[in-house]
Amino acid sequence: MQTATNYQDMSAVDALWTLYRQQSQRVRDAFRNRIISQDEIQESEQLKPYTMEEINAMLDEAEANFAAGRGIPHEESMRQARERIARKARMKREELEMAEAV
Numbered sequence: 001m002q003t004a005t006n007y008q009d010m011s012a013v014d015a016l017w018t019l020y021r022q023q024s025q026r027v028r029d030a031f032r033n034r035i036i037s038q039d040e041i042q043e044s045e046q047l048k049p050y051t052m053e054e055i056n057a058m059l060d061e062a063e064a065n066f067a068a069g070r071g072i073p074h075e076e077s078m079r080q081a082r083e084r085i086a087r088k089a090r091m092k093r094e095e096l097e098m099a100e101a102v
Contacts, residue, residue, distance in 0.1 A: 010018065050058075065071055072080075
């Protein structure tokens with residue numbers, strides 16, 4: 001991998017081309033690793049159907065949590081989701097504006 005001092009010794013075109021190749025390789029490697037990770041996850045998480053006993057136990061736990069006040073009201077949950085979506089959209093917009101400025 002090239003360092004900043006190596007880039008100074010190159011022509012601008014060579015430096016840009018080297019940087020492009022390195023970044024392209026990083027993207028390919030990251031994509032390949034993500035595909036492998038997802039395949040491993042799918043293999044390790046072979047879905048099996050729940051039994052009625054398991055479903056009933058989950059429902060009992062949820063009802064007990066609700067009765068104890070350990071839950072988020074629907075309105076609050078929706079407010080949090082809207083805030084999260086707005087924050088992501090704002091970050092994406094800022095990212096695109098920065099890319100356009102370059």
